[in-house]
Amino acid sequence: MALPPRDRAGQTLEIRDLSIAFSTPRGHARVVDNVSLSIGAGEIVGVIGESGSGKTLTALAALGMLPRSARIESGRILLGGESLLDMTERERRAMRGDRVAYIPQDALRSLNPTLRVGVQVGEPLVVHRATPWNIAKRKGVDLLAAVHLRDPERRAEEYPHQFSGGMQQRAMIAMGLCLEPQLLIADEPTTALDVTVQAQVLQLVREIRREHGTSIFFITHDLGVVADFCDRVYVMYAGAIVEEGPVDRIFERPSHPYTRGLLRATPAVHGSKEALVPIAGQIPLATERPEGCRLVDRCAFAIAPCRSPPPWVEIEANHRALCVRAREAEIAA
Amino acid sequence: MKTPLLEIRKASRTFRTGVSPFSRDAFTAVHDVSFRLENGRTLGIVGESGSGKSTLLRMVLRLIRPTSGEILFEGRDIWMLSGHELLGVRRQMQAIFQDPASSFNPRQSIGAILAAPLEVHRIGTAAKRAKTVADTLDLVGLSSTYASRRPHQLSGGQRQRVAIARAIILRPSLIVADEPTSALDVSVQAQILALLQTINRELGLACVFVSHNLGVIRVIADDVAVMRRGKIVEAGPVEQVFERPSEEYTRALINAVPDASRRRSPVSSFQSVAEE
Numbered sequence: 001m002a003l004p005p006r007d008r009a010g011q012t013l014e015i016r017d018l019s020i021a022f023s024t025p026r027g028h029a030r031v032v033d034n035v036s037l038s039i040g041a042g043e044i045v046g047v048i049g050e051s052g053s054g055k056t057l058t059a060l061a062a063l064g065m066l067p068r069s070a071r072i073e074s075g076r077i078l079l080g081g082e083s084l085l086d087m088t089e090r091e092r093r094a095m096r097g098d099r100v101a102y103i104p105q106d107a108l109r110s111l112n113p114t115l116r117v118g119v120q121v122g123e124p125l126v127v128h129r130a131t132p133w134n135i136a137k138r139k140g141v142d143l144l145a146a147v148h149l150r151d152p153e154r155r156a157e158e159y160p161h162q163f164s165g166g167m168q169q170r171a172m173i174a175m176g177l178c179l180e181p182q183l184l185i186a187d188e189p190t191t192a193l194d195v196t197v198q199a200q201v202l203q204l205v206r207e208i209r210r211e212h213g214t215s216i217f218f219i220t221h222d223l224g225v226v227a228d229f230c231d232r233v234y235v236m237y238a239g240a241i242v243e244e245g246p247v248d249r250i251f252e253r254p255s256h257p258y259t260r261g262l263l264r265a266t267p268a269v270h271g272s273k274e275a276l277v278p279i280a281g282q283i284p285l286a287t288e289r290p291e292g293c294r295l296v297d298r299c300a301f302a303i304a305p306c307r308s309p310p311p312w313v314e315i316e317a318n319h320r321a322l323c324v325r326a327r328e329a330e331i332a333a
Numbered sequence: 334m335k336t337p338l339l340e341i342r343k344a345s346r347t348f349r350t351g352v353s354p355f356s357r358d359a360f361t362a363v364h365d366v367s368f369r370l371e372n373g374r375t376l377g378i379v380g381e382s383g384s385g386k387s388t389l390l391r392m393v394l395r396l397i398r399p400t401s402g403e404i405l406f407e408g409r410d411i412w413m414l415s416g417h418e419l420l421g422v423r424r425q426m427q428a429i430f431q432d433p434a435s436s437f438n439p440r441q442s443i444g445a446i447l448a449a450p451l452e453v454h455r456i457g458t459a460a461k462r463a464k465t466v467a468d469t470l471d472l473v474g475l476s477s478t479y480a481s482r483r484p485h486q487l488s489g490g491q492r493q494r495v496a497i498a499r500a501i502i503l504r505p506s507l508i509v510a511d512e513p514t515s516a517l518d519v520s521v522q523a524q525i526l527a528l529l530q531t532i533n534r535e536l537g538l539a540c541v542f543v544s545h546n547l548g549v550i551r552v553i554a555d556d557v558a559v560m561r562r563g564k565i566v567e568a569g570p571v572e573q574v575f576e577r578p579s580e581e582y583t584r585a586l587i588n589a590v591p592d593a594s595r596r597r598s599p600v601s602s603f604q605s606v607a608e609e
Binding site: 050051165194195196198199202221222223224225226227228229251261262263264265266267268269270271273276277278279280282283 | 381382488490518519520521522523524526527545546547548549551552572575585586587589590591592593
């Protein structure tokens with residue numbers, strides 16, 4: 001089905017019909033199934049999903065960093081219009097850290113414990129621009145200052161284990177910004193942080209977007225973070241996108257039963273207290289998905305047609321859901 | 334006044350931090366904390382990492398000794414009990430942890446894991462114990478066929494159900510839960526919270542529930558204590574604290590949580606968190 005008429009040419013990242021599979025002892029597991037998404041210049045796009053939804057693998061595919069055992073069965077990945085899947089490994093390596101940067105969930109495990117932080121943060125300059133180490137190191141200090149680390153001169157001389165979790169995440173962001181990439185892919189960068197520190201890190205990422213026009217691909221399982229932070233959102237469930245749209249609209253008018261279920265299962269801190277409504281059952285394994293709609297066995301609204309592949313249903317401009325009943329009042333109630 | 338089920342009186346805990354055995358460097362993880370918990374009530378303890386909530390919990394469970402102050406269970410100091418009395422208190426007080434996988438013996442079946450508390454306390458015959466295990470599995474929403482499975486064959490949510498089953502199988506009066514849902518997906522978290530609510534109500538259990546997630550505390554707790562740097566900075570009925578927090582810190586903590594229910598910008602600069 002055709003996407004809403006939006007300018008496709010200027011997309012920073014465009015993923016088209018991407019399917020990724022693994023061979024497992026239990027059989028063929030298609031963990032990412034026909035995923036299409038796009039991120040425009042300066043846009044913050046959230047991909048939300050629970051474990052096993054395929055959100056991280058989609059991001060890794062966009063970086064050309066899938067594990068060896070993963071096979072891309074179909075699809076295209078365009079970075080600034082250039083096909084990632086047609087690049088050589090050498091070209092991809094040149095692209096990573098330069099045009100696209102990755103911020104992982106666990107900053108400590110991603111930093112080199114034996115290198116001082118300042119040097120690490122400036123290292124992309126050495127790798128990609130053949131800059132001398134002493135200059136890269138100075139740039140590292142500047143970057144640490146840019147992510148609002150106090151006393152960056154002294155901090156640059158320290159090792160990662162001397163940093164708190166929030167500071168480590170700032171250092172990772174600083175490293176990601178080193179070469180001013182067009183696209184920042186952040187995989188749950190605030191999940192391990194306290195809420196107060198999370199608020200600071202999100203504010204920092206917002207600032208980066210404002211100042212550099214960086215596009216941000218933001219993976220999270222936290223609806224609250226999406227609501228506060230993203231422009232558009234893709235909701236993933238069991239390997240597929242099930243709903244997409246502008247954040248305001250998704251929260252105003254969630255249309256896929258899974259999106260609605262997630263909202264009602266998330267404990268609210270603000271506003272009036274409402275009882276949680278759990279989603280029954282569990283996320284199916286990639287090898288054991290039901291026929292038709294993948295939510296069918298957990299969905300209170302399932303009817304006979306849900307046993308066949310669901311259609312994309314337009315809810316409103318730029319907002320659609322993969323559910324045959326998405327527009328029905330009963331589901332919206 | 335009636336004796337509360339659990340009472341903490343001015344409990345403090347200091348850890349030595351110096352490397353040298355003669356060092357006097359120390360860190361006070363919990364400082365002068367007091368609270369009372371009545372039968373059947375759930376107290377939520379919320380705080381950021383390093384606020385002392387886990388240390389407090391470990392003191393309640395008698396895993397670490399307070400440097401000063403008292404932990405009273407049914408009016409008796411849990412550090413002044415005879416071995417026999419202590420066994421009785423332990424039976425009344427059960428724990429659920431964040432990661433049940435690491436608190437189960439991977440080589441034991443779920444049935445054996447659940448029967449262990451009954452064996453320790455010499456309750457029932459083997460046949461009766463098997464019946465109790467099956468009934469308890471049913472209570473937490475698992476079929477009795479799970480008794481023959483091993484922990485690694487279960488999903489995170491199922492394992493947490495088993496952890497709850499193990500905690501309630503002795504019919505205790507107090508459950509102490511340390512972040513029991515923070516490793517779970519939201520849809521599963523909601524299931525486990527609903528289960529805990531049902532069980533607490535049906536069995537009349539009191540619960541101390543520790544979490545960094547304010548939304549979870551709001552759902553599960555009757556009363557809440559907000560901890561910061563080892564102290565309780567605010568405590569009260571959960572709705573009162575969430576809707577009309579009296580402390581600036583509580584307000585800032587609540588405001589820092591991104592909001593899924595109504596769109597609103599978070600506090601952009603959170604000043605009082607030291608990065609040092």
